[in-house]
Amino acid sequence: MKYIGPHVSIKENISLSAVRAHELSATGFAIFTKNQRQWKAPQLKEEDAALFRSEMRKYGYSPSAVLPHAGYLINPATPDEELKKKSLALFLDEAGRTVSLGLEMLNIHPGAFKEGTAEDGIKRAAAMMDEVMDQVPGIRIAIENTAGAGTVLGSSFEELDMLLSSIRNKDRTGFTLDTAHLFGAGFDVKNDPDGVLDAFFARFGKEKLFGMHLNDSMVPHASKKDRHESIGRGLIGLEAFTAIVRRRETDDIPLILETPDETLWKDEIRTLLEAAAD
Ligand SMILES: [Zn+2]
Numbered sequence: 205m206k207y208i209g210p211h212v213s214i215k216e217n218i219s220l221s222a223v224r225a226h227e228l229s230a231t232g233f234a235i236f237t238k239n240q241r242q243w244k245a246p247q248l249k250e251e252d253a254a255l256f257r258s259e260m261r262k263y264g265y266s267p268s269a270v271l272p273h274a275g276y277l278i279n280p281a282t283p284d285e286e287l288k289k290k291s292l293a294l295f296l297d298e299a300g301r302t303v304s305l306g307l308e309m310l311n312i313h314p315g316a317f318k319e320g321t322a323e324d325g326i327k328r329a330a331a332m333m334d335e336v337m338d339q340v341p342g343i344r345i346a347i348e349n350t351a352g353a354g355t356v357l358g359s360s361f362e363e364l365d366m367l368l369s370s371i372r373n374k375d376r377t378g379f380t381l382d383t384a385h386l387f388g389a390g391f392d393v394k395n396d397p398d399g400v401l402d403a404f405f406a407r408f409g410k411e412k413l414f415g416m417h418l419n420d421s422m423v424p425h426a427s428k429k430d431r432h433e434s435i436g437r438g439l440i441g442l443e444a445f446t447a448i449v450r451r452r453e454t455d456d457i458p459l460i461l462e463t464p465d466e467t468l469w470k471d472e473i474r475t476l477l478e479a480a481a482d
């Protein structure tokens with residue numbers, strides 16, 4: 205089964221996200237667990253979490269088809285003590301929300317190390333991820349690869365590997381591969397998507413691919429930039445996405461569209477589901 209769908213809004217009530225995904229004929233989807241621009245949010249009410257879980261069941265979404273994205277304020281690699289404290293608190297809160305919603309995985313960016321060495325940043329990020337997994341049983345962490353701007357970690361498989369190696373809860377840690385970030389980081393995901401995935405599987409194994417973000421790119425290959433474009437309208441092109449969704453390794457994991465034009469989502473989902481079924 206291919207779990208393909210967009211990152212939908214949680215506006216008004218988080219349970220509406222499942223309805224929104226269903227209306228687009230999505231077979232999977234992503235959400236933020238709370239307003240992603242704020243450090244603090246009102247507690248998730250159990251009645252809202254229960255409603256979300258029942259809407260998931262109603263529309264046939266299994267927990268493995270849904271990949272919540274942790275807020276962008278969290279920087280697991282930060283050297284700043286104050287920001288570290290706030291990041292950990294929010295990360296723990298979001299992991300708790302994820303489990304309350306009946307979900308299992310939380311997508312997170314590895315963060316930026318800002319000063320000093322990348323190795324120190326990797327150690328800090330690994331420690332924070334372990335702390336979250338120690339404190340929140342039932343959560344698995346999907347570390348998202350990045351385009352690698354500035355001191356942002358996670359733009360190479362070597363760095364992702366170093367991060368995974370530094371984490372104690374390895375069996376609960378995996379990766380989300382974002383195609384636009386791969387492209388920005390210099391992977392040839394346009395001409396050789398199979399080769400990029402094969403290199404990932406050779407290093408980490410198939411079971412470490414927890415999900416993917418399927419985004420075309422507005423910005424050039426190896427630009428270290430991250431600007432998403434609708435599927436088939438950017439510099440990566442539809443052919444690469446067709447190859448990706450046809451891989452057996454992308455069965456039964458969330459394949460999320462973070463593409464900018466909501467009016468195209470329904471078509472993008474249909475195109476990708478058809479390509480996968482061919
Ligand atoms: Zn992301």
Ligand SMILES: [Zn+2]
Pocket residue numbers: 348382417462
């Ligand atoms: Zn992404």
